Amino acid sequence: xxxxxxxxxxxxxxxxxxxxxxxxxxxxxxxxxxxxxxxxxxxxxxxxxxxxxxxxxxxxxxxxxxxxxxxxxxxxxxxxxxxxxxxxxxxxxxxxxxxxxxxxxxxxxxxxxxxxxxxxxxxxxxxxxxxxxxxxxxxxxxxxxxxxxxxxxxxxxxxxxxxxxxxxxxxx
Numbered sequence: 001x002x003x004x005x006x007x008x009x010x011x012x013x014x015x016x017x018x019x020x021x022x023x024x025x026x027x028x029x030x031x032x033x034x035x036x037x038x039x040x041x042x043x044x045x046x047x048x049x050x051x052x053x054x055x056x057x058x059x060x061x062x063x064x065x066x067x068x069x070x071x072x073x074x075x076x077x078x079x080x081x082x083x084x085x086x087x088x089x090x091x092x093x094x095x096x097x098x099x100x101x102x103x104x105x106x107x108x109x110x111x112x113x114x115x116x117x118x119x120x121x122x123x124x125x126x127x128x129x130x131x132x133x134x135x136x137x138x139x140x141x142x143x144x145x146x147x148x149x150x151x152x153x154x155x156x157x158x159x160x161x162x163x164x165x166x167x168x169x170x171x172x
Contacts, residue, residue: 002122002123002124032060032061032116032117032145033060033061033063033064033116034064036061036064036114036116036143036144036145037064037065039143040065040112040141040143043141044141047068047111048068048069048070049065049068049069049070049110049111049112050069050070050071050073050109050110050111050112050137051065051068051069051071051072051073051110051111051112051113051114052073052074052075052109052110052112052113052114052135053065053072053073053074053075053091053113053114053115053116054075054099054113054114054115054118055075055076055077055099055115055116055117055118055121056074056075056076056081056082056085056091056094057076057078057081057084057085058081058084058085058088059074059084059085059088059090059091060116061114061116062074062085062090062091062114063088063090065112065114066090068112069092071092071093072090072091072092072093073091073092073093073094073095073110074090074091074093074094074095075094075095075097075099075102076094076095076096077096077097077098079096082094082096099118099128100127100128100131103128103131103132103134103135104131106131106134106135107134107135108134108135108136108137108138109135109137110135110136110137110140111136111137111139111140111141112140112141112142112143113132113135113136113140113141113142113143114142114143114144115142115143115144115145116144116145117145118144119144119145119146119162119164120146120147120161120162120163121161121162122162123154123155123156123162123164124153124154125154125164125168125169125172126172129142129172146162146163146164146169147161147162147163147164148163148164148165148166149163149164149165150165151165152165153165153168154168
């Protein structure tokens with residue numbers, strides 16, 4: 001399997017939308033958005049960037065980047081997660097679409113693309129990374145996370161989430 005079925009991901013997050021943030025922030029002490037933000041700022045200084053947040057969910061990753069954004073666009077499969085994000089007024093634009101469909105025609109449109117806890121729902125990342133490369137401007141950044149495995153380019157864990165080999169990610 002090269003990706004979790006889009007309908008399954010959509011249903012999972014539609015059902016999770018009303019309690020997603022409290023669960024992540026309180027029960028799981030979720031720090032990924034702040035860590036991605038910190039990693040980006042150690043690489044480059046904050047500027048007025050056009051930012052794309054892939055799999056934006058409720059806006060947890062968009063929030064720390066808002067102050068550096070000239071524009072902040074969020075894309076997600078889950079309408080209910082997007083509805084929560086809209087209430088927070090973080091994004092300039094929210095788009096209900098599959099990531100690869102959205103990225104298909106984007107050329108040098110963004111300075112920064114983020115993907116927090118998104119790649120774990122995809123195995124083969126080659127098409128996505130190619131699209132991201134096209135969508136980024138010269139010197140643009142792609143900030144993401146994934147789970148790591150050692151024995152294959154990617155594999156699905158028992159949790160149903162994908163892990164990726166560091167060498168595979170580096171090659172992409």
